[in-house]
Amino acid sequence: MDRTSFIIRRLRQIVPVVIGIVVATFFLIRAVPGDPAVVILGERATPESLASLRTALGLDQPLPVQFAVYVGRIFSGDLGTSISSGTPVIDVMIPRMQVTIFLVVYSVVLASIIALPLATIAALRSGGLVDQVIRAIFTVTMAMPSFWIGIILILVLSIGLKLFPVSGYGDNLPDRLWHLFLPALTTALYLASMVIRSLRNSFLDLLNSEHVAFARSQGLTESTVFRRHILRNGLSPTISVLAITTGWLIGSTVVIETVFSIPGAGRLLIDSVFRRDYPVISGLVMLYAIIAVTINLVADLMYTYLDPRVSL
Amino acid sequence: MAPGFARAAGWVRSGRRTTGRNPLLIIGVGLLLTIVGMGIFAPLLTPYDPIAQSFRELLLKPGSPGHFFGTDQFGRDVYTRCLYAIRINLVIGFVGVFLPFLIGVTLGAIAGYFRGWAETIVMRMVDVITAFPAYVILIGIVAVIGPSITNLFIALAISGWTAYARLIRGEMLAIRELEYVVAARGLGLGDRRVVIRHILPNAISPAIVFAMADIVLTILATASLSYLGLGVQAPTAEWGQMIKEGQLYLLNAWWLVTIPGLFIVATGVSLSLIGDGIAARLRVGS
Numbered sequence: 001m002d003r004t005s006f007i008i009r010r011l012r013q014i015v016p017v018v019i020g021i022v023v024a025t026f027f028l029i030r031a032v033p034g035d036p037a038v039v040i041l042g043e044r045a046t047p048e049s050l051a052s053l054r055t056a057l058g059l060d061q062p063l064p065v066q067f068a069v070y071v072g073r074i075f076s077g078d079l080g081t082s083i084s085s086g087t088p089v090i091d092v093m094i095p096r097m098q099v100t101i102f103l104v105v106y107s108v109v110l111a112s113i114i115a116l117p118l119a120t121i122a123a124l125r126s127g128g129l130v131d132q133v134i135r136a137i138f139t140v141t142m143a144m145p146s147f148w149i150g151i152i153l154i155l156v157l158s159i160g161l162k163l164f165p166v167s168g169y170g171d172n173l174p175d176r177l178w179h180l181f182l183p184a185l186t187t188a189l190y191l192a193s194m195v196i197r198s199l200r201n202s203f204l205d206l207l208n209s210e211h212v213a214f215a216r217s218q219g220l221t222e223s224t225v226f227r228r229h230i231l232r233n234g235l236s237p238t239i240s241v242l243a244i245t246t247g248w249l250i251g252s253t254v255v256i257e258t259v260f261s262i263p264g265a266g267r268l269l270i271d272s273v274f275r276r277d278y279p280v281i282s283g284l285v286m287l288y289a290i291i292a293v294t295i296n297l298v299a300d301l302m303y304t305y306l307d308p309r310v311s312l
Numbered sequence: 313m314a315p316g317f318a319r320a321a322g323w324v325r326s327g328r329r330t331t332g333r334n335p336l337l338i339i340g341v342g343l344l345l346t347i348v349g350m351g352i353f354a355p356l357l358t359p360y361d362p363i364a365q366s367f368r369e370l371l372l373k374p375g376s377p378g379h380f381f382g383t384d385q386f387g388r389d390v391y392t393r394c395l396y397a398i399r400i401n402l403v404i405g406f407v408g409v410f411l412p413f414l415i416g417v418t419l420g421a422i423a424g425y426f427r428g429w430a431e432t433i434v435m436r437m438v439d440v441i442t443a444f445p446a447y448v449i450l451i452g453i454v455a456v457i458g459p460s461i462t463n464l465f466i467a468l469a470i471s472g473w474t475a476y477a478r479l480i481r482g483e484m485l486a487i488r489e490l491e492y493v494v495a496a497r498g499l500g501l502g503d504r505r506v507v508i509r510h511i512l513p514n515a516i517s518p519a520i521v522f523a524m525a526d527i528v529l530t531i532l533a534t535a536s537l538s539y540l541g542l543g544v545q546a547p548t549a550e551w552g553q554m555i556k557e558g559q560l561y562l563l564n565a566w567w568l569v570t571i572p573g574l575f576i577v578a579t580g581v582s583l584s585l586i587g588d589g590i591a592a593r594l595r596v597g598s
Contacts, residue, residue, distance in 0.1 A: 013439075016436055016439065016440075017439045017440055017443050020436065020437075020439065020440030020443070021440060021443055021444070023440075024440060024444075028452060028455075028456055029456075031456050031457075032456050032457075033457065033458075139581060139584050139585070139588075140577065140581055142528070142580070142584060143528060143532075143576070143577050143579075143580025143581045143583075143584055144573070144576070144577050144580065145532045145535050145536055145539075145552070145555075145573065145576055146532075146536070147535075147536055147539050147552075147555065148535075148555060148569065148573035148576065148577075151555065151559055151562065151569045151573075152569070152570065152573065154562065155562060155566055155569070155570070159562065159563060247445055248445060248446060250445050250448075251444075251445025251446050251447035251448050252445075252447060254445075254447045254448065254451065254540075255447060255536050255539065255540065258539075258540055259559075269448070269451060270451070270540055270541075270542075272455075273451060273454070273455040273542065274541070278455075281452065281455050282452075284448075285444065285448055285449070285452045288444065288445055288448040289443045289444045289445070289448070292443060292444070292445050293443050
């Protein structure tokens with residue numbers, strides 16, 4: 001299958017998923033047990049205020065009409081109005097999601113800086129001490145809750161050694177990088193663990209492959225062999241690991257943002273749950289899913305460029 | 313379902329003869345049994361109550377007489393609370409995996425065996441649910457139905473079954489065409505019997521391996537949701553809940569977050585070692 005038809009097919013697979021995401025978030029507020037308006041405003045709300053909230057949420061129409069209105073609004077970029085702040089959901093969400101995406105990109109960069117040298121050492125000296133230690137750290141990291149690692153980093157590096165701020169977001173880029181270093185490091189540790197395992201294994205396969213043996217037999221130095229024949233080929237399977245993990249990473253920032261009091265989308269999600277601000281909750285849930293789907297799609301497309309043999 | 317599990321368990325046993333002893337697996341089992349024992353015998357291992365407050369013993373440091381892990385902001389013994397939390401965290405870990413396992417294996421088997429519209433519906437549902445990042449869907453469900461232990465199980469079931477369905481469907485697709493299955497069908501055996509007796513026992517081992525990893529993920533997810541205030545609620549002793557409360561006293565009481573976290577790590581590592589050991593054995597078995 002050539003690349004264009006692969007891309008078309010991959011895009012076609014996305015359509016039912018996106019429809020499913022829209023349907024799921026449509027039913028989110030409607031699945032609230034009892035009357036959502038009463039749940040949001042409380043038992044003592046007046047009938048008039050309940051009725052006006054139902055109208056605002058579109059809950060006073062028959063279900064198919066509600067759905068048609070909902071879909072129509074999504075296409076015009078209208079995800080409803082936040083109950084707690086009265087501003088459009090989209091305006092509340094976007095600045096917060098920018099913070100989260102900055103954190104995610106920062107984590108991915110940190111994870112790559114950690115993972116690449118460690119995976120290389122682990123593969124070149126496979127079975128050696130470094131390899132064993134890396135594997136042990138991987139097992140332990142996977143068993144640690146991310147929020148706990150975050151708090152321990154605060155305890156040791158911020159409170160103990162006073163190297164980093166305890167919380168906050170920073171005003172300009174260097175300040176921001178400094179403020180977000182610990183949260184980014186926390187998520188990067190998980191990401192790096194997974195990436196190291198994947199990279200190590202693909203490097204190891206390549207080190208033992210015939211084309212690398214051939215490259216060596218041509219008299220190329222080890223470092224040239226590594227750069228030209230192992231690094232590039234070894235990276236492509238890791239891209240999909242990275243993509244799958246990044247989808248997971250975006251979800252885990254919800255917890256990390258709470259640990260470090262970062263004003264991102266995750267913190268907004270948790271606050272909205274406690275405020276019962278359902279329009280914001282369903283808007284955010286939809287946005288998270290769309291971003292995760294997009295990352296996976298981009299990764300698949302990148303994969304076809306890095307490894308032209310790929311066909312699905 | 314029972315014969316399938318029995319067969320899979322037998323597979324694990326037969327693997328033991330060929331692989332010999334795995335020291336990491338033994339360490340994992342030993343650690344887990346110790347933790348489970350500490351949870352079961354908690355009333356014998358500590359004289360204190362996990363919830364009763366004692367305002368004359370607030371925030372005692374670890375090593376204080378009678379409180380070697382210290383006390384919290386309500387004077388409750390941290391060691392006692394961690395022990396009682398083992399009960400709730402481990403039960404949620406195991407039960408919270410069982411339900412998604414059952415749903416996922418059933419739907420995955422139906423999808424992979426019958427194919428057609430059943431497969432389309434199941435796999436589309438899988439695609440949509442897995443499109444949401446795990447914590448986002450858990451929080452979304454809890455936001456709708458409210459935070460409680462029962463609702464936590466519901467949220468874990470809705471979000472967690474998809475991995476099992478994918479694994480089982482994949483195995484089913486490969487196995488359903490094998491000669492022995494065709495023969496079983498040729499003998500006139502019903503679909504139910506063919507699936508449960510003849511296909512599932514050979515299709516289930518990847519799901520069992522994943523379930524072991526999933527218990528760790530479920531324990532971490534439970535602790536995380538409780539930390540966010542959306543899981544197990546105060547004053548119940550639960551590790552994530554304890555860390556949430558402890559973070560408020562981080563500046564002067566480091567032990568309140570550190571010790572419950574170490575219990576989570578020990579539990580997670582023990583289960584991971586067991587999971588890796590079982591995975592190695594199942595590979596040999598096949």
